[in-house]
Amino acid sequence: MNELKLSKRLEAVAEAVPKGYTLADIGSDHAYLPIYCYLKEIVPSAIAGEVVEGPFQTAKNQVERLDLHKAIDVRKGDGLEVISKGEVDAITICGMGGALIATILDHGKDKLEGVKRLILQPNISAVSVRKWLLENNWELIQEMILEEDDKIYEILIAERGEPSKPYQLAELNKELLLGPFLLKEHSAVFKKKWTLEKKNWDRILLQLDSASPSQEVEDKKRELEQYIQYVQKELDLYE
Numbered sequence: 001m002n003e004l005k006l007s008k009r010l011e012a013v014a015e016a017v018p019k020g021y022t023l024a025d026i027g028s029d030h031a032y033l034p035i036y037c038y039l040k041e042i043v044p045s046a047i048a049g050e051v052v053e054g055p056f057q058t059a060k061n062q063v064e065r066l067d068l069h070k071a072i073d074v075r076k077g078d079g080l081e082v083i084s085k086g087e088v089d090a091i092t093i094c095g096m097g098g099a100l101i102a103t104i105l106d107h108g109k110d111k112l113e114g115v116k117r118l119i120l121q122p123n124i125s126a127v128s129v130r131k132w133l134l135e136n137n138w139e140l141i142q143e144m145i146l147e148e149d150d151k152i153y154e155i156l157i158a159e160r161g162e163p164s165k166p167y168q169l170a171e172l173n174k175e176l177l178l179g180p181f182l183l184k185e186h187s188a189v190f191k192k193k194w195t196l197e198k199k200n201w202d203r204i205l206l207q208l209d210s211a212s213p214s215q216e217v218e219d220k221k222r223e224l225e226q227y228i229q230y231v232q233k234e235l236d237l238y239e
């Protein structure tokens, strides 16, 4: 992978950036995504944000090597603190856990004024991202699921709008877990992901059965049993 040949995962994210939008890529690491979006003339300019010194220097070096410092501003800082209110049209946050993505968005809420689109790619716990979007008036407008190098990735795209629109509220918890669009699409990758997750939960449930009893263990078991039920119901539809 490099700035001209992205991974399938980051290419799908880049395709979700509307042409002409300014972009902030938070947790940019090597800055491949903002550089690619600029070189492909998707964005007129971009900010690459990084909190860790090593990746921040890598991003800076990449931008300097390509002489792109006028178009791509590499900034060091935690989450959305690297941007000002109204500075960008779209934000990408990719390759982190869903809980961390939700925390970054939550801590930077005031910076989201003027942002029109969020493109979020949680490696795990997409449910945390969906919940944050729903609770903070962002409407999920599209979801993607894809497999690359034996890993399965979900990409969530949101815009300001009617946050409950994609959900059938009677089944909200199931939809938050599995994704309202992905549930409808019912792809082979979706089936594979949830078959593997269910196997993992079955194993954890067995371990919890032999753990010393506590309220915490009981709550975890109830949660997993509920999740397994949601997933099994969906997997049965493939039979």
Ligand code: SAM
Pocket: 010, 026, 027, 028, 029, 030, 049, 050, 051, 052, 055, 077, 078, 079, 080, 093, 094, 095, 096, 104
């Ligand atoms: N976004 C790239 C991708 O998807 O290929 C890099 C993903 S890398 C696994 C996650 C990056 O996020 C790391 O470089 C890490 O330093 C950065 N990161 C983690 N927490 C962050 C935060 N709060 N603010 C900015 N960057 C963060």
